[in-house]
Every structure is written in C-alpha cells, then in structure tokens.
Amino acid sequence: xxxxxxxxxxxxxxxxxxxxxxxxxxxxxxxxxxxxxxxxxxxxxxxxxxxxxxxxxxxxxxxxxxxxxxxxxxxxxxxxxxxxxxxxxxxxxxxxxxxxxxxxxxxxxxxxxxxxxxxxxxxxxxxxxxxxxxxxxxxxxxxxxxxxxxxxxxxxxxxxxxxxxxxxxxxxxxxxxxxxxxxxxxxxxxxxxxxxxxxxxxxxxxxxxxxxxxxxxxxxxxxxxxxxxxxxxxxxxxxxxxxxxxxxxxxxxxxxxxxxxxxxxxxxxxxxxxxxxxxxxxxxxxxxxxxxxxxxxxxxxxxxxxxxxxxxxxxxxxxxxxxxxxxxxxxxxxxxxxxxxxxxxxxxxxxxxxxxx
Amino acid sequence: xxxxxxxxxxxxxxxxxxxxxxxxxxxxxxxxxxxxxxxxxxxxxxxxxxxxxxxxxxxxxxxxxxxxxxxxxxxxxxxxxxxxxxxxxxxxxxxxxxxxxxxxxxxxxxxxxxxxxxxxxxxxxxxxxxxxxxxxxxxxxxxxxxxxxxxxxxxxxxxxxxxxxxxxxxxxxxxxxxxxxxxxxxxxxxxxxxxxxxxxxxxxxxxxxxxxxxxxxxxxxxxxxxxxxxxxxxxxxxxxxxxxxxxxxxxxxxxxxxxxxxxxxxxxxxxxxxxxxxxxxxxxxxxxxxxxxxxxxxxxxxxxxxxxxxxxxxxxxxxxxxxxxxxxxxxxxxxxxxxxxxxxxxxxxxxxxxxxxxxxxxxxxxxxxxxxxxxxxxxxxxxxxxxxxxxxxxxxxxxxxxxxxxxxxxxxxxxxxxxxxxxxxxxxxxxxxxxxxxxxxxxxxxxxxxxxxxxxxxxxxxxxxxxxxxxxxxxxxxxxxxxxxxxxxxxxxxxxxxxxxxxxxxxxxxxxxxxxxxxxxxxxxxxxxxxxxxxxxx
Numbered sequence: 001x002x003x004x005x006x007x008x009x010x011x012x013x014x015x016x017x018x019x020x021x022x023x024x025x026x027x028x029x030x031x032x033x034x035x036x037x038x039x040x041x042x043x044x045x046x047x048x049x050x051x052x053x054x055x056x057x058x059x060x061x062x063x064x065x066x067x068x069x070x071x072x073x074x075x076x077x078x079x080x081x082x083x084x085x086x087x088x089x090x091x092x093x094x095x096x097x098x099x100x101x102x103x104x105x106x107x108x109x110x111x112x113x114x115x116x117x118x119x120x121x122x123x124x125x126x127x128x129x130x131x132x133x134x135x136x137x138x139x140x141x142x143x144x145x146x147x148x149x150x151x152x153x154x155x156x157x158x159x160x161x162x163x164x165x166x167x168x169x170x171x172x173x174x175x176x177x178x179x180x181x182x183x184x185x186x187x188x189x190x191x192x193x194x195x196x197x198x199x200x201x202x203x204x205x206x207x208x209x210x211x212x213x214x215x216x217x218x219x220x221x222x223x224x225x226x227x228x229x230x231x232x233x234x235x236x237x238x239x240x241x242x243x244x245x246x247x248x249x250x251x252x253x254x255x256x257x258x259x260x261x262x263x264x265x266x267x268x269x270x271x272x273x274x275x276x277x278x279x280x281x282x283x284x285x286x287x288x289x290x291x292x293x294x295x296x297x298x299x300x301x302x303x304x305x306x307x308x309x310x311x312x313x314x315x316x317x318x319x320x321x322x323x324x325x326x327x328x329x330x331x332x333x334x335x336x337x338x339x340x341x342x343x344x345x346x347x348x349x350x351x352x353x354x355x356x357x
Numbered sequence: 358x359x360x361x362x363x364x365x366x367x368x369x370x371x372x373x374x375x376x377x378x379x380x381x382x383x384x385x386x387x388x389x390x391x392x393x394x395x396x397x398x399x400x401x402x403x404x405x406x407x408x409x410x411x412x413x414x415x416x417x418x419x420x421x422x423x424x425x426x427x428x429x430x431x432x433x434x435x436x437x438x439x440x441x442x443x444x445x446x447x448x449x450x451x452x453x454x455x456x457x458x459x460x461x462x463x464x465x466x467x468x469x470x471x472x473x474x475x476x477x478x479x480x481x482x483x484x485x486x487x488x489x490x491x492x493x494x495x496x497x498x499x500x501x502x503x504x505x506x507x508x509x510x511x512x513x514x515x516x517x518x519x520x521x522x523x524x525x526x527x528x529x530x531x532x533x534x535x536x537x538x539x540x541x542x543x544x545x546x547x548x549x550x551x552x553x554x555x556x557x558x559x560x561x562x563x564x565x566x567x568x569x570x571x572x573x574x575x576x577x578x579x580x581x582x583x584x585x586x587x588x589x590x591x592x593x594x595x596x597x598x599x600x601x602x603x604x605x606x607x608x609x610x611x612x613x614x615x616x617x618x619x620x621x622x623x624x625x626x627x628x629x630x631x632x633x634x635x636x637x638x639x640x641x642x643x644x645x646x647x648x649x650x651x652x653x654x655x656x657x658x659x660x661x662x663x664x665x666x667x668x669x670x671x672x673x674x675x676x677x678x679x680x681x682x683x684x685x686x687x688x689x690x691x692x693x694x695x696x697x698x699x700x701x702x703x704x705x706x707x708x709x710x711x712x713x714x715x716x717x718x719x720x721x722x723x724x725x726x727x728x729x730x731x732x733x734x735x736x737x738x739x740x741x742x743x744x745x746x747x748x749x750x751x752x753x754x755x756x757x758x759x760x761x762x763x764x765x766x767x768x769x770x771x772x773x774x775x776x777x778x779x780x781x782x783x784x785x786x787x788x789x790x791x792x793x794x795x796x797x798x799x800x801x802x803x804x805x806x807x808x809x810x811x812x813x814x815x816x817x818x819x820x821x822x823x824x825x826x827x828x829x830x831x832x833x834x835x836x837x838x839x840x841x842x843x844x845x846x847x848x849x850x851x852x853x854x855x856x857x858x859x860x861x862x863x864x865x866x867x868x869x870x871x872x873x874x875x876x877x878x879x880x881x882x883x884x885x886x887x888x889x890x891x892x893x894x895x
Contacts, residue, residue, distance in 0.1 A: 266396065269793075276643075276660075323612070
C-alpha cells in the first residue's frame with residue numbers, strides 16, 4: 001500500500017493512505033486527547049477535543065476523523081489548539097453537574113482528567129445547575145445518569161456495532177439531546193432489548209453509566225486488576241477482576257487482539273455474576289458426616305479418612321469399585337491430576353464429567 | 358464429540374470464534390446462542406449486518422431468529438430428517454463440492470443412497486418445516502464459498518445425539534466446508550472448561566489427549582510416565598452408568614469434584630437414590646450443593662478467582678486463570694487436595710505450582726506438547742500444538758482430516774423415545790437462559806442476576822395456555838412419568854403449541870426431575886430435549 005508522509009510537531013512520519021491524523025500522531029507517540037473516539041468503533045467526530053492545527057491554513061481539524069494528505073504539517077499543541085480544547089471543555093461543563101466528589105467515576109473520569117490537565121478552573125459558561133433528567137436505576141445492574149452524559153456516543157456505538165442489541169440510541173434535539181432507552185424506560189425494562197452486557201459502561205468516559213453493584217465499594221485507582229478467563233460458558237472471554245481488600249468489586253473488559261472477545265465483549269454473567277465468590281455460604285472447612293449430620297473437621301482428619309476409606313474399598317473390591325466425576329468448571333491442571341490420581345493411585349478408569357449433560 | 362471424532366478423527370470445534378464474521382452463511386441449529394453463548398451471538402449478528410446469511414433451525418423461536426434470513430422451527434427430535442433433507446436438495450441440485458467429496462472423503466455413495474428418500478415433502482411431514490423452506494435453506498447453505506455450522510446441546514442431548522452430529526458432519530463435508538477458514542462444524546461448549554476436562558482425560562476411555570486406555574502401548578507409556586505398576590486396561594463408566602451402578606450397589610465409592618449431578622443429571626429421583634446408596638461419597642466443591650448434602654466427606658475448594666491455572670475454551674484455546682483473591686477459610690485448590698490425598702495413599706504427587714503440572718501435561722499429551730506457561734505469557738495457543746515451535750492451530754483439518762479421509766456416516770431419522778400422548782400431551786425441552794448458569798450454584802448466589810431472574814418458569818404457548826386456563830405468572834404443575842415440579846408459567850410464543858420449555862438452573866423447580874435418562878447408545882448423552890409431560894394449573 002502507498003504511504004504518505006506528514007509532519008507533526010516538526011517530526012516526519014510515514015503512514016498509510018487510509019490513516020487519520022490521530023493514527024499518525026499515535027505512531028510518533030504524540031498524545032492527543034479524545035473522548036468520542038475508540039479504535040474498535042466507527043468514527044463519530046463529535047467531541048472535538050482531539051482538534052489539531054493545520055500549520056498552512058491555520059484551520060482546526062478533528063484529528064480522529066481527518067485523513068492524512070501528503071505533505072501535511074500539523075501542530076498538536078499550539079495556542080490555538082489549547083484554547084479550542086479548553087473552550088470545548090467549558091462547553092461540556094456548562095451542561096454537566098458538579099458532583100465529582102460523590103461521583104462513582106471520580107478518578108476514572110476522562111472529562112475530569114482533561115478539565116484538570118487543561119486547568120479549566122472557572123468555566124466561562126458555569127456548570128449545570130439543575131438536573132435535567134431523572135437517574136434510571138431500577139434494574140440491579142447499571143445506573144444511568146443522563147445528566148452526566150457528554151453525548152460522545154461510544155455507548156450507542158458499542159451497543160449497536162459490537163453487542164448488536166439495539167438497546168440505546170440518541171433521542172431528542174439540542175439541549176434535550178440524550179442517549180435514550182425506548183419509551184424513556186429503565187434499561188432492561190419491558191420494551192428494552194438491553195441484556196446487561198455492560199459494554200456501554202466500559203466505554204463511558206464519565207459517570208453517566210456506572211455499575212450499580214460496585215457503587216461505593218472503591219475508587220478505580222484503589223482497585224487492583226487481575227486478568228483472567230471468565231468462569232461461565234465455553235467462549236473463554238478474557239475479563240479483568242477488579243479487587244479491593246480481597247473482594248471483587250467489579251469486572252472490567254480486556255481489549256486484546258486475537259482473544260475470543262477482542263473488543264472487551266462479555267455477557268451479563270461474566271460481567272455481574274461474581275459475588276458467589278465471597279458468599280457467606282462458601283465452604284471454609286472440611287466436613288465429615290457423623291450420624292447423618294455434618295461436623296467440621298481438620299484437613300488432616302478429613303484427608304486421612306478419605307484416603308483410608310478409598311484404600312479399604314480398593315483393597316477389597318479393586319479400583320473399579322470407585323468412580324470419579326471431574327469438573328468442567330475446574331482447571332486443566334486439576335482435571336489432569338484428578339484423573340492421574342484415579343487411574344494411577346486408585347486404579348479405575350471410571351472418570352467422567354458433565355460434558356454430556 | 359463421539360460423532361465428530363468418527364467423522365473427522367477429532368472431536369472439537371473445527372474453527373475459531375474469530376472466524377464467525379468470516380462466514381458467508383452461518384447455520385445455527387440446536388443452540389440458543391443469544392442466551393447460552395451471548396458473545397458469539399453478538400458476533401453472528403454483526404456478521405449479518407455485514408452481509409452474512411443466517412439460517413436458524415430450532416424448535417423454539419429463539420432470540421437469534423430476529424436476525425435470521427431463514428428461521429424454521431422443526432419438531433423436537435427431528436434434526437436428522439431436516440439435515441438429510443438439506444443434503445437431498447444439495448445433491449439433487451448438484452450444489453455439493455464434487456471435487457472435495459472425491460478427494461477428501463469416503464463413503465459418498467452410501468450417503469447419497471441414504472438421503473435419497475428425504476424429499477422436501479417427506480421432510481415437511483416429519484419435521485413440520487415447509488418443503489420450500491427446506492429447499493431455500495439448502496441453497497443458502499450450499500451456494501456460498503464459506504458456510505459454517507454452529508450447534509450445541511440441542512443437537513446432542515437426544516437419544517439420537519451422535520447420529521445428529523453425524524448428519525451435521527455429513528452436511529459440512531458434502532459442501533466442502535471443513536478445513537477452511539470461516540467454515541466448519543462448531544459445537545459450542547457450554548462450560549468454561551468442558552473442552553479442557555475432555556482434553557485432560559476426564560473421560561472413561563481415554564488418557565489426556567484422547568489416547569485410548571485400551572491401547573497397550575499408550576497404557577505402558579502412562580505407566581512409565583506416572584511410575585505406577587499397572588493401569589486398568591478397560592474403559593471405565595460414563596456418568597449415567599456410574600449413577601446406575603451406584604444405585605444397584607455395585608459402585609462403592611464416588612468422588613465428585615465441582616459437579617452437581619443432582620441438578621444436572623437426568624431423572625433426579627434416580628440420582629438421589631444412587632447417591633444415597635453409594636457407600637462412600639466425597640464431594641469437593643465451593644458450596645454445600647444439592648449433591649454435597651449426600652456426601653460422607655465434603656472438602657472445601659478454591660474457586661476460579663482464587664487460584665492459578667488454565668482453561669481451554671470451545672475453540673481449543675488454552676488461557677490463563679489468575680488468582681485475584683484469597684480463598685475463604687481453609688479452602689484449598691483442588692490440585693493441592695489431590696497431592697495431599699495421593700501422598701496419604703502412598704504415591705508421591707508433588708508440584709510447586711500449576712505451571713509445573715502443565716509441564717507434565719505437555720510431556721504426556723501430544724496435542725498439548727508445545728504448551729507451556731512461558732509461551733502463554735505472550736502467545737495465543739490453540740491445540741493441536743505439538744512442540745515448542747508449533748504456533749498452534751486456528752482451524753482443523755486443513756488439507757487432510759485428522760485420520761486421513763473424512764468419512765460419511767449416513768444416518769436415518771430416529772423418533773425420540775417419548776411422544777406426546779393423551780395423558781402426557783406436551784413435549785418438554787430443557788435448556789439454559791441468559792441470566793443463570795447450569796446448576797445455579799454460582800449465579801443463584803450472585804445478587805444482581807438472581808434479583809433480575811429470581812424465579813423458575815415453564816414457557817407455554819399462548820394457545821395452550823388459553824386451553825389450560827393458565828395466565829402469565831400462574832403457579833403450574835409440570836409432571837412427567839418420572840416426577841413432578843411446581844413452577845411459574847411464562848406465556849408467550851417462544852415455544853410452539855404442544856411444546857413447553859424449562860430452564861434447569863432452579864433447585865426449587867428442578868427440570869431434571871422430569872427428564873428422561875434414556876441414553877444415546879454411543880455418546881451416552883441423555884435425551885434432555887424430549888420428555889412427554891402434562892401441565893396443569895395449581
């Protein structure tokens with residue numbers, strides 16, 4: 001493919017013809033802020049925070065949506081660019097509540113981050129004074145505060161282009177514009193096709209869409225993230241467990257090329273069905289049944305008992321008198337060891353699991 | 358999997374999940390993909406938006422039909438007739454891949470003969486699918502370059518399950534849709550590591566990597582590798598056979614790790630009797646499940662978030678599970694428990710980490726031969742991956758089938774064991790729903806999903822409901838020849854008249870109290886999808 005050379009902040013870079021200015025800047029590791037852009041979604045070009053200056057004409061261009069042309073010279077941090085970005089932030093703030101201190105997204109909010117970075121301390125047009133919309137949170141999964149929405153549309157695009165649920169879209173006009181749910185109901189209500197995959201929440205740059213079960217349990221920067229494989233169906237989605245004080249607070253998306261879910265896709269189970277992990281009914285001690293009742297036992301006592309009993313049975317009737325069910329829920333290593341134990345130590349090939357069920 | 362192994366020489370999803378969007382036609386049958394494998398369903402819908410044809414054949418009007426170009430609702434248990442009908446049309450209209458059939462397959466003449474009588478008209482009679490739809494489906498599937506089939510337990514959970522899979526494999530081979538990107542025969546595995554459990558020897562007839570226990574050389578190989586004198590040379594019992602033997606008092610000990618047969622196996626009363634009868638039952642799990650209640654010893658295990666290891670997904674990809682939190686109380690990882698037990702029985706099993714176990718797996722399991730924790734750190738590996746330099750396999754059977762030529766196994770329509778009659782006049786199917794999972798021990802204890810879908814239900818068609826005087830949300834009794842359960846009625850048009858559906862996640866209304874333990878003779882899968890029941894208002 002033919003390439004094009006452009007100059008960004010005095011550095012030359014060669015990119016392919018299809019590239020945008022944002023791609024070219026990324027290639028040079030020059031950071032350009034974005035709010036509505038996501039590499040896996042169609043272009044929206046609405047937030048204008050990624051504007052850069054064309055050195056020749058002095059025009060401001062949305063870098064995410066402008067294709068490169070040969071010989072272009074671009075400035076990404078000129079006074080004009082900074083002023084324009086600040087103005088865009090001020091306009092966004094004029095229609096945004098001022099409740100960062102209690103907002104669930106504090107510390108993870110891209111708008112807050114940019115306002116801080118660009119030092120927008122006294123927004124010319126003030127802040128939203130009265131809430132325009134009622135917060136939607138009747139469902140147990142997602143809280144939707146349309147007041148905090150900056151209309152970047154990433155949620156709408158991920159819903160329609162990746163999840164393909166068609167659950168949300170833009171409605172109304174002008175200052176009443178919002179991301180709407182059919183009949184203005186709650187997500188997942190009677191006429192909603194929302195299936196709570198949570199991908200909209202992952203995409204939201206502000207606190208408009210947040211995870212309800214995670215509310216108040218920890219700021220994003222307090223959470224430790226551990227990538228793992230979802231424990232439910234056989235798709236094997238990569239997910240991120242976000243943990244505070246030995247408790248899973250929420251499940252985040254992993255964007256990893258070549259994985260089964262490269263755009264961070266999950267379903268409601270992978271996203272929300274994790275609190276069984278620290279459920280009070282978890283087994284914490286071995287139990288031995290005595291006279292029909294379970295009694296807590298030490299590991300030594302329980303393991304000795306099992307080993308003795310299995311030894312007695314196999315000595316009397318051979319290994320075939322014992323069978324085992326391994327588990328489609330446990331790891332490869334554990335399945336391997338159980339069958340090795342059964343075949344090699346107990347002496348039986350009667351090993352199966354619920355693959356048939 | 359038995360069916361695929363016989364047809365292609367290997368039983369697994371032939372292609373990769375990422376290839377869903379590369380197919381020109383996707384044919385989904387016996388998979389309620391939007392609820393059981395939602396992420397794959399989304400990829401299918403995305404493909405449709407980009408021009409892929411989607412065919413859906415399922416007895417219920419499942420969610421995916423909304424996105425389909427052709428959707429048909431065959432009668433439960435008539436899949437072979439439908440698939441044979443498609444092949445009849447494809448052969449008659451010469452839409453099959455002549456060269457491929459000639460070069461890469463065996464037994465075409467028998468297949469041709471077998472499907473000859475399955476004219477669209479006869480298929481309509483058996484399946485209830487209109488003859489013109491059969492023709493349209495056949496053309497849509499066979500006239501494109503890349504056609505992929507996706508199926509799940511709707512195909513396998515029948516007395517004719519293995520034969521159903523043969524029919525699917527026949528259809529794919531007939532049209533040259535095996536061994537090519539964006540095509541294939543793709544069984545969607547229902548559990549995170551059902552593929553891995555099969556791969557690593559969680560089956561009665563094979564060692565890890567599908568190496569037969571009845572093959573003397575392989576037996577010797579494992580005796581040497583494990584340092585044991587004599588391994589059993591006979592295939593063991595399958596799960597339903599274990600339950601039967603336990604009930605008859607022939608099985609004295611049963612060790613259950615992370616399974617809940619009381620909820621997931623057919624004919625619940627029979628399972629309960631068996632667990633009652635078995636002399637010594639050990640259950641190793643994270644909760645005191647319905648099965649654990651019957652145990653003599655219960656061992657507390659760590660769950661997925663509390664340990665390191667790997668799972669193998671539906672497309673044969675080995676992926677890390679990483680510890681995020683500490684296990685509660687004294688719960689231990691399953692692998693550590695086995696090491697402790699083996700030691701007590703005089704066999705040294707010593708591993709310092711899951712990685713070390715994987716190193717041993719790679720040594721004795723050719724298809725995992727090139728898989729190691731070091732490589733998994735920065736590589737995506739799908740088996741077969743036989744050595745350190747093998748990049749793994751995205752799709753199987755390229756150029757040649759695992760056992761040389763693909764073999765057509767012609768099959769005939771077999772009627773389900775039970776049919777509706779005057780007393781039990783509805784056909785019940787069982788399956789999954791989006792918000793819960795399998796026996797429910799995890800999702801029923803996860804507040805958000807359980808709050809959203811707290812109650813068990815039976816789906817009943819509007820017309821039937823009217824006749825039975827049942828309204829949406831009424832308590833109803835569903836009874837089969839094996840038992841009865843009470844549940845809530847959910848009235849709609851997802852099921853057709855004469856058919857009902859129950860999810861099996863709810864211990865308080867266990868669908869498997871009603872199901873039939875009649876087995877597929879080869880794969881030993883119970884016929885969950887067809888039970889005759891009666892329904893009445895409580």
